[in-house]
Amino acid sequence: MVVLNFTLVPEAAAKVHDLLVCLGKFSDTVAIEARRDRFTFTALNSSKSAYAALTLDGKQFFTSYECVPRHGGHDGRFTCSMYTKALLSVFKGRLYDPLGRDGAIDRCEVSVQDRPDQTECRFIVKMVCNQGVIKTYKLTYEAVEVMHALFDKNVAKNRWSMNSGAIKEYIEYFGTKTEMLDIFAGEDGRAVFKSYTEKISNGKEILKHPLVTAVAVNTSDFEDFNVQPGLHIIISVKDFKAIVLHADTLKTSLKAFYSQPTRPLQFNYGCDGFLCEFTLMTSGDYNAGATPTPAPQIPSRPDSRAQSTTSERTENRSMRSDMPPPIKPASRRTGRRNPGSRRVPSPKAGEPDPDSLFVGRAEEDSHWDPLDYNNEEETLGWDASADHEAAVFPTFRDSGSLSRTETEDSNEGVAPTQRVSQIKGLW
Amino acid sequence: MRFKASIQNINTFTKLTASLNSLGPLAWVKLSDDQVCFTIIPEQGTQVWAVLSIDTIFETYTVQSAANNVINLEVPLTSLNRALKSALNATSAQIRLTKKDNMPLLALTIATTSSSNSYAAFPTAAANNNEDGMDNLDASFGGGARETIVTQEIPVRVLGPDTVAGLHEPQCREPDVHIILPPLMQLKSISDRFTKLALAGAKSGTTASRSRLEVAANMHGCLKMSIKTDAMSISSVWTDLNNPELDPSQVAGGDIGIAEHPSTRMKQLGSADGRSEEGWASVRIDGRDWGKVMSVGRLGGRVIACFCHEHALILYVYLPSDNGEDESVLTYYVSSYSA
Numbered sequence: 124m125v126v127l128n129f130t131l132v133p134e135a136a137a138k139v140h141d142l143l144v145c146l147g148k149f150s151d152t153v154a155i156e157a158r159r160d161r162f163t164f165t166a167l168n169s170s171k172s173a174y175a176a177l178t179l180d181g182k183q184f185f186t187s188y189e190c191v192p193r194h195g196g197h198d199g200r201f202t203c204s205m206y207t208k209a210l211l212s213v214f215k216g217r218l219y220d221p222l223g224r225d226g227a228i229d230r231c232e233v234s235v236q237d238r239p240d241q242t243e244c245r246f247i248v249k250m251v252c253n254q255g256v257i258k259t260y261k262l263t264y265e266a267v268e269v270m271h272a273l274f275d276k277n278v279a280k281n282r283w284s285m286n287s288g289a290i291k292e293y294i295e296y297f298g299t300k301t302e303m304l305d306i307f308a309g310e311d312g313r314a315v316f317k318s319y320t321e322k323i324s325n326g327k328e329i330l331k332h333p334l335v336t337a338v339a340v341n342t343s344d345f346e347d348f349n350v351q352p353g354l355h356i357i358i359s360v361k362d363f364k365a366i367v368l369h370a371d372t373l374k375t376s377l378k379a380f381y382s383q384p385t386r387p388l389q390f391n392y393g394c395d396g397f398l399c400e401f402t403l404m405t406s407g408d409y410n411a412g413a414t415p416t417p418a419p420q421i422p423s424r425p426d427s428r429a430q431s432t433t434s435e436r437t438e439n440r441s442m443r444s445d446m447p448p449p450i451k452p453a454s455r456r457t458g459r460r461n462p463g464s465r466r467v468p469s470p471k472a473g474e475p476d477p478d479s480l481f482v483g484r485a486e487e488d489s490h491w492d493p494l495d496y497n498n499e500e501e502t503l504g505w506d507a508s509a510d511h512e513a514a515v516f517p518t519f520r521d522s523g524s525l526s527r528t529e530t531e532d533s534n535e536g537v538a539p540t541q542r543v544s545q546i547k548g549l550w
Numbered sequence: 551m552r553f554k555a556s557i558q559n560i561n562t563f564t565k566l567t568a569s570l571n572s573l574g575p576l577a578w579v580k581l582s583d584d585q586v587c588f589t590i591i592p593e594q595g596t597q598v599w600a601v602l603s604i605d606t607i608f609e610t611y612t613v614q615s616a617a618n619n620v621i622n623l624e625v626p627l628t629s630l631n632r633a634l635k636s637a638l639n640a641t642s643a644q645i646r647l648t649k650k651d652n653m654p655l656l657a658l659t660i661a662t663t664s665s666s667n668s669y670a671a672f673p674t675a676a677a678n679n680n681e682d683g684m685d686n687l688d689a690s691f692g693g694g695a696r697e698t699i700v701t702q703e704i705p706v707r708v709l710g711p712d713t714v715a716g717l718h719e720p721q722c723r724e725p726d727v728h729i730i731l732p733p734l735m736q737l738k739s740i741s742d743r744f745t746k747l748a749l750a751g752a753k754s755g756t757t758a759s760r761s762r763l764e765v766a767a768n769m770h771g772c773l774k775m776s777i778k779t780d781a782m783s784i785s786s787v788w789t790d791l792n793n794p795e796l797d798p799s800q801v802a803g804g805d806i807g808i809a810e811h812p813s814t815r816m817k818q819l820g821s822a823d824g825r826s827e828e829g830w831a832s833v834r835i836d837g838r839d840w841g842k843v844m845s846v847g848r849l850g851g852r853v854i855a856c857f858c859h860e861h862a863l864i865l866y867v868y869l870p871s872d873n874g875e876d877e878s879v880l881t882y883y884v885s886s887y888s889a
Contacts, residue, residue, distance in 0.1 A: 293698075295636070296636040296700050296702070298629065298632055298633075298702075299632065313699075329653060329705050329707060330576060330624060330625075330626040330705055330706070330707060331626070332705040333629070334629045334632055334633055334702055334703065334704060335655075335701075335702070335703035336633075336636070336700065336701070336702050336703075337700070337701040337703075338698060338699070338700050339698065339699040339700070339701070340698050341697075341698070344698070488565070488568070488848055490735065490738075490848075491568070491569070491738075491844070491845045491846075491847050491848035492568075492572065492845060493572050493838070493841040493842040493844070493845055494742045494745070494746070494841050496745065496746060496749050496838065
């Protein structure tokens with residue numbers, strides 16, 4: 124029998140939404156791995172070139188967390204996989220809203236029903252909303268074995284870290300349809316993020332070639348930059364964008380670790396009991412010969428090549444030691460939750476607030492775009508609601524059965540725009 | 551072949567490319583010593599011939615080629631617009647024609663001091679020793695060590711003089727009516743609404759001519775926009791608009807030319823309240839295409855519309871310029887559908 128119950132505050136539930144959005148860009152399914160002290164979402168993309176592991180700390184991230192795996196003692200785990208979209212339809216956006224508008228919740232309770240004596244195995248999410256409404260979702264899941272990507276930080280000598288907000292600005296310069304990202308450490312105090320597409324086309328097709336964008340950043344703009352000069356490393360720009368956008372929701376720094384092209388690269392970031400790790404495939408030199416000095420040789424460590432299930436423990440242990448130190452004890456944090464003093468997150472830039480009274484500058488220009496007539500949203504149609512009581516323009520009929528026969532004779536002098544009920548007092 | 555310029559007015563350039571891009575994906579750009587021309591000739595729909603004075607968008611502009619210092623390029627507008635958008639907060643931006651792997655491209659080099667520069671945890675000495683510069687950076691940016699440099703490479707095609715020799719600006723007879731249009735935002739929101747209504751009706755029927763707008767004007771300051779379908783007929787009339795006087799020096803035949811000009815005859819007909827049936831010069835245009843033309847409103851220019859009755863509508867969009875001398879004009883040729 125498996126016991127897995129946990130409770131989330133709205134802020135944490137909103138973080139689950141954000142992480143699912145991010146993982147959805149990698150894979151249709153997410154795998155879940157629950158242990159006694161932590162809960163991990165993992166995703167592996169279909170080409171197996173990107174792997175994500177997002178770990179929530181049992182004590183820090185949750186209000187309460189209880190996990191008793193079926194067996195395995197301390198290292199036992201409960202694993203399953205679910206459709207990302209199914210989870211996203213439960214962990215919708217706007218779960219956390221300080222103004223308590225539509226969609227806001229008070230807390231979120233999750234439990235897993237996985238007992239041999241019950242006919243159904245379900246992942247049950249209860250959204251306790253502000254008005255005492257409880258929405259219960261029962262999701263099906265598939266029992267799977269969860270694999271972990273291996274990454275040896277010891278050989279990843281090239282490291283940098285940067286504020287995610289800054290990198291987000293850089294990725295906004297990138298063209299829309301590019302495929303690759305080359306991260307290049309220049310020898311002149313600059314690092315270059317270059318988005319491009321490998322496909323070479325000829326003739327007229329040339330003009331359809333996506334933009335090549337290079338953003339040259341001073342290494343002093345990084346919080347930390349320690350990369351072998353002249354090294355190019357190439358990853359998928361789509362993955363990078365997904366990671367940066369998610370890191371930016373947490374307002375943390377993004378850290379990169381890598382050794383050399385064709386060896387995996389890892390991005391990680393996190394805060395408050397939430398650690399995100401993305402291990403990505405990299406590819407070779409963009410400009411051949413630009414890396415004259417060979418990267419440090421990887422010592423062949425027998426354990427780092429072992430099968431996932433056995434070595435994953437050692438890997439996880441090192442991961443655990445990497446968890447950021449607790450900032451405040453979780454109990455104190457949650458105990459002091461005072462609605463008045465809660466910090467209201469600033470609305471995300473670039474994502475216009477639909478309720479804002481102000482017209483954004485970017486939006487203003489879009490007024491000039493040709494209208495999309497295929498957009499059905501504003502099409503004029505009939506009001507088929509048959510809700511005449513609530514109609515904007517009251518008619519005689521809306522005063523209902525109220526003594527129509529009685530007023531019928533005296534009706535003559537009444538202007539047709541006036542309700543019978545309004546003039547009744549005259550008689 | 552050499553082209554290099556720094557962009558003086560990124561905002562105007564960005565809006566220009568956005569407006570042109572709504573009519574077609576590719577522009578023929580002609581760079582010469584004294585002007586820059588953008589021409590859009592879509593397979594169907596409105597043509598645009600834009601002639602800009604150099605300083606409308608550029609400064610420190612150099613263009614050199616074997617063909618009388620004229621360079622003709624075919625430029626994908628979506629990419630150019632996207633690239634320019636990344637320069638909106640730039641401290642400086644340069645554009646130049648270059649080659650990479652034997653493929654011509656326009657390279658846009660943008661220096662920004664975005665807020666990101668303030669994220670830096672510590673200043674390093676490394677920032678000062680980039681004298682040699684990177685191969686794809688302009689040397690002049692070497693000094694701005696604190697800036698982030700963005701380079702955008704837009705693929706282009708170089709057109710030979712013989713390729714563009716066959717492209718001619720449309721010829722049109724003297725217009726019957728010329729009038730200054732009301733604010734384009736007003737015009738656009740009304741024509742968009744009309745088109746939408748016509749298309750909503752067309753979903754049951756299937757006639758493509760359903761979204762035909764009829765636009766008409768007279769020489770007494772009236773503009774009328776209307777749409778007719780089997781089930782409805784709507785029109786909006788503007789009055790008290792301005793019909794600019796013709797300049798005798800610009801009309802063939804001088805004063806006699808003006809006396810015989812079709813618009814002089816049209817002045818005799820119609821009335822200023824727009825109720826008269828007479829004196830209108832009208833054209834039938836496609837509502838969707840008109841919506842794309844109206845996209846030029848973002849540039850905020852003055853627009854004179856010239857109506858050739860049942861033939862064509864020509865819009866002259868005059869861009870506001872600082873010195874008021876060499877004006878930049880975008881000319882839109884909208885042809886009229888027969889009934």
